[in-house]
Amino acid sequence: MKVKIDSRIFAIFFFILIETMYGFELTFIRIPNYIYTVLLYASVFCFLCAISMTKWTVSEATRAICMLVIALAVYISSKESLYFLLMFAGIIMHCINYKDALITIFITRLFILFWIILLSLFNVIPINEMSVSKGVSGFAVGYGLGFIHPNDLAQAIFILCIIYLCIRRNKIDIKDKILFFLVTVINYSITKSRTIFIISIFILFILIINNFNLGNKMLIYSAISIYIVAVLISLVIPYLYNESTGILRNIAFIANGILSGRFSNASMLFQNFPVTLFGKIVNTDILQSIYGYDVIDNGYVFLLFNYGIIGSLTILILYFYVIKKLIKRKEIVYLIMVLAFLLLGTMENVIRSVAVNFTMIFWYEFIRDSKNNIGL
Numbered sequence: 001m002k003v004k005i006d007s008r009i010f011a012i013f014f015f016i017l018i019e020t021m022y023g024f025e026l027t028f029i030r031i032p033n034y035i036y037t038v039l040l041y042a043s044v045f046c047f048l049c050a051i052s053m054t055k056w057t058v059s060e061a062t063r064a065i066c067m068l069v070i071a072l073a074v075y076i077s078s079k080e081s082l083y084f085l086l087m088f089a090g091i092i093m094h095c096i097n098y099k100d101a102l103i104t105i106f107i108t109r110l111f112i113l114f115w116i117i118l119l120s121l122f123n124v125i126p127i128n129e130m131s132v133s134k135g136v137s138g139f140a141v142g143y144g145l146g147f148i149h150p151n152d153l154a155q156a157i158f159i160l161c162i163i164y165l166c167i168r169r170n171k172i173d174i175k176d177k178i179l180f181f182l183v184t185v186i187n188y189s190i191t192k193s194r195t196i197f198i199i200s201i202f203i204l205f206i207l208i209i210n211n212f213n214l215g216n217k218m219l220i221y222s223a224i225s226i227y228i229v230a231v232l233i234s235l236v237i238p239y240l241y242n243e244s245t246g247i248l249r250n251i252a253f254i255a256n257g258i259l260s261g262r263f264s265n266a267s268m269l270f271q272n273f274p275v276t277l278f279g280k281i282v283n284t285d286i287l288q289s290i291y292g293y294d295v296i297d298n299g300y301v302f303l304l305f306n307y308g309i310i311g312s313l314t315i316l317i318l319y320f321y322v323i324k325k326l327i328k329r330k331e332i333v334y335l336i337m338v339l340a341f342l343l344l345g346t347m348e349n350v351i352r353s354v355a356v357n358f359t360m361i362f363w364y365e366f367i368r369d370s371k372n373n374i375g376l
Helices: 007-022 033-052 058-078 082-095 098-121 150-171 174-191 194-209 213-243 246-258 262-272 284-291 299-329 332-344 359-366
Strands: 129-133 139-143
Touching: 007 033, 007 082, 007 098, 033 082, 058 082, 058 299, 058 359, 082 299, 082 359, 098 150, 098 359, 129 150, 139 150, 139 174, 150 174, 150 194, 150 332, 174 194, 194 213, 194 332, 213 262, 213 299, 213 332, 262 299, 299 332, 299 359, 332 359
Parallel strands: none
Antiparallel strands: 129 139
């Protein structure tokens, strides 16, 4: 009996491979370089097989090629393959629907998370109890359970939850909302991540008011504004933290204190690294040697320095396009989760990270104006 292998199978394996490559990135488990290299080449092979087995229109192919050309420029400048993989993930959605991709990502991440937590509970890797600074609120004790920082565990659980909600999509009911709330409470009790807790409550609130027509309209009309404000705050305040004086500087300092020093940390990049067209690898060891701290909890600022003006602007435009298309199609659940992730990017370095980001699959909206990729 002949077994037919189509582009969808290669797309599924592509997502399994890249999730495995980066699934341990924020943990105490280190994948050997040779295994990472094998997974990288295998994922590229799956990508090439998938797209070569699928029909493309001239318009679709042109847009995909534009994305790849920018990715190549970023790679030449920064010597980093991650940007390529992000673009691959958006382009390969030509071969698979959203639901199948989301289910693949969800199962792979859940499996990896299960083993990380299990290994930490059996003391194979550190359980990682930490006293975490909460800015003006003082300190709180959180647990990483195998992750380098409690916030990393919080992000992993949170992202699994919103992927689950995306899979449920138009079938989300009261049981799903209660489950989401319970997991949110448990997540906060373990990690003490205020950011994840606040954004989770925001999602729950939007899901509840979405049952009413007014709430639905409010989200649709405000979605693009929320995105633009999030980007501007993330980029402008860290810059003002260094350059402004008087009232503006005071506002930046107050906001920085409330958000546990996130803006001052991001401002370190503006002080020590140049902004390039296509990006450079940000050597955080330099920040560690100068400030004794090297964590940049701002996805948009890190995006700017790592991928440059053109590389980061491309990603921002892709997300703008995604939001517009999801609004047009009234894909409210997808829209809520994408917005929630982009809000998380204002306070955590998640947008450039395949270990956290799953919303790059929606970049496919830029390539084709069709409902064929929306899994039901």
